[in-house]
Amino acid sequence: MAVSAVQKVLLMYFSVSVIIFLNGYFFRTDNESVTSVPVLLSVLLVIPVYMWCKSYCEKTELSKELDGRNKDIVLLWIFALFILALSVRVPSVLSFGMAYEKTPLIYLIILTVLVIERTDVSSFGFKIGNLGRSLLFGFFFFVILDGLALLFSYLMIYVLTGQILVQSYNFLPFLLTMPFMTLCVGISEEGLFRGYMQTHLEKLYTFKRAILFQAILFGVWHFVWNLSPFQPLHMIFYVGYTFLIGLLFGYFYSKTRNLTPLVFAHGLFNSVPQGIIENQLAWDALQTFSMSYQVLVWAFPYIVSAVLTFLFIKYLVKEI
Numbered sequence: 001m002a003v004s005a006v007q008k009v010l011l012m013y014f015s016v017s018v019i020i021f022l023n024g025y026f027f028r029t030d031n032e033s034v035t036s037v038p039v040l041l042s043v044l045l046v047i048p049v050y051m052w053c054k055s056y057c058e059k060t061e062l063s064k065e066l067d068g069r070n071k072d073i074v075l076l077w078i079f080a081l082f083i084l085a086l087s088v089r090v091p092s093v094l095s096f097g098m099a100y101e102k103t104p105l106i107y108l109i110i111l112t113v114l115v116i117e118r119t120d121v122s123s124f125g126f127k128i129g130n131l132g133r134s135l136l137f138g139f140f141f142f143v144i145l146d147g148l149a150l151l152f153s154y155l156m157i158y159v160l161t162g163q164i165l166v167q168s169y170n171f172l173p174f175l176l177t178m179p180f181m182t183l184c185v186g187i188s189e190e191g192l193f194r195g196y197m198q199t200h201l202e203k204l205y206t207f208k209r210a211i212l213f214q215a216i217l218f219g220v221w222h223f224v225w226n227l228s229p230f231q232p233l234h235m236i237f238y239v240g241y242t243f244l245i246g247l248l249f250g251y252f253y254s255k256t257r258n259l260t261p262l263v264f265a266h267g268l269f270n271s272v273p274q275g276i277i278e279n280q281l282a283w284d285a286l287q288t289f290s291m292s293y294q295v296l297v298w299a300f301p302y303i304v305s306a307v308l309t310f311l312f313i314k315y316l317v318k319e320i
Contacts, residue, residue, distance in 0.1 A: 009111040010084075016045065017088045017104040024096045038096075039180050042103040046183050049107050053114065053121060062120040066203055074200050077112075082217055084108060085192060086224075093224045102184035109191045124195040125259035130320050137317065138261030141252060142268040145245075145309040150273070152301030160289060160297070163282035174275040182267025190262045193218045193246065194253040202254070211250035219243030248306060252313050258320040 020038055027037040069077075085108065088101040110126075113119050127134075157165045193214045201210035219239040226235035249262055256262075286294060 005115050009108065009115055012111060013084065013104055013108040014088075016107050017101065020045070020100050020103060021092070021095075024092070024098065024100050028096070036098075038098070038100055042100060042184050043179050045103045046106060046187070049110055053110055056114055057120060060114075060118075062114065062118055064120050064123055066119060066123060066200065067117050071204050074204060078197050078200060078217075081108065081112065081192065081196065082221075086221075089221075090224050090227070094228055099185060102180075102188040105188040105192060106184070109188070109196055113196070124191070124199050125253060125257060126191065126195065127258050127260060127320075130258075131260065134256075134258055134260040134320050135264050137256065137320065138264035139268070140312070141261060141309070141317075142265040142272075144312050145248060145265075145305055146269050146272070148308065149301040149305035152304060153298055156297045156301065157282055157286055160293065161282055161285035163279060163285050165279055165282040166276055167279040168277045170275045170277055172275070174271050177271040177274045178267055181270040182263060185270060186263035186266035187259075189218070189221075190249070190253075190259045190266055193221070194250055194262060195259050198250055198253060207254050211247060211254060214250055215243050215246030218246030218249075244306065248309050248313070251310070252317060255313055255317040256320045261320065 020042055023038040023041050085101065085105050088104055089099070092098065092100045110121065113121055113124055154165045157163070197214040197217065198210050201213050204210075205213070219242045222242040223235050223239050226232070226238060249266075253259065253262060286297065
């Protein structure tokens with residue numbers, strides 16, 4: 001493994017990070033805004049890496065198999081990429097309240113696979129064949145896991161309070177957030193945790209242990225949102241919640257060997273709720289119930305939807 005190749009990858013990773021961070025500094029925005037210059041730049045900068053990747057794969061002889069490194073080296077690289085990703089993620093979230101590290105992370109993953117490991121990206125789930133089928137699987141995955149959970153929660157709130165929580169739906173926030181949440185958040189997180197980590201780990205361990213390992217890191221990945229202000233209980237809950245999501249996403253990837261459905265589902269997962277306009281009266285009525293009832297309203301539907309999602313993956317999902 002050439003030292004120069006590693007240096008080039010690191011230089012590109014931090015260069016793209018600095019470019020986006022400077023835009024974040026000069027064009028500050030709050031958490032809800034998705035029309036900012038840094039967000040738009042993040043989406044646009046995905047295009048060059050895609051075009052370069054396509055050209056590089058056509059001109060370079062790449063292996064279709066993973067490079068067969070020993071366990072210690074594989075684990076070292078997994079943790080190295082995770083720490084590198086966090087080194088940009090933490091200041092991004094703390095400084096701007098936004099995940100501006102997503103596009104630099106895409107560069108890091110793609111360049112690591114192609115330039116350092118000399119492996120075709122399709123071996124890590126980056127596939128665009130059977131696009132229609134992939135998107136359909138991703139859509140059903142989202143509907144069963146998140147759509148049904150939200151529907152069950154809203155029905156339970158209506159039964160308890162007599163109030164309908166959803167007042168209306170505004171498609172504009174959904175349309176504005178979807179490109180970033182799919183092309184930046186979806187590709188980067190699915191590429192790192194399911195594509196890179198899980199693919200490598202499945203060569204060393206059973207697929208169950210590989211799924212568990214990446215899900216733990218995926219949960220830890222989300223601790224940053226509760227650092228400032230420091231909220232330990234919220235942090236524990238959010239890390240645990242995203243860990244469970246990581247298990248289901250990992251299981252789905254183990255069956256499809258394709259990241260496209262997960263990238264699409266990830267985008268829907270993060271952007272569809274943005275357009276929901278809630279009824280404040282329903283929220284106020286729900287607050288009058290005990291904490292146990294409030295937790296039940298949100299936890300029970302997701303438990304049911306998680307079980308249904310598991311069954312969907314187990315019996316209906318196949319390699320794409």
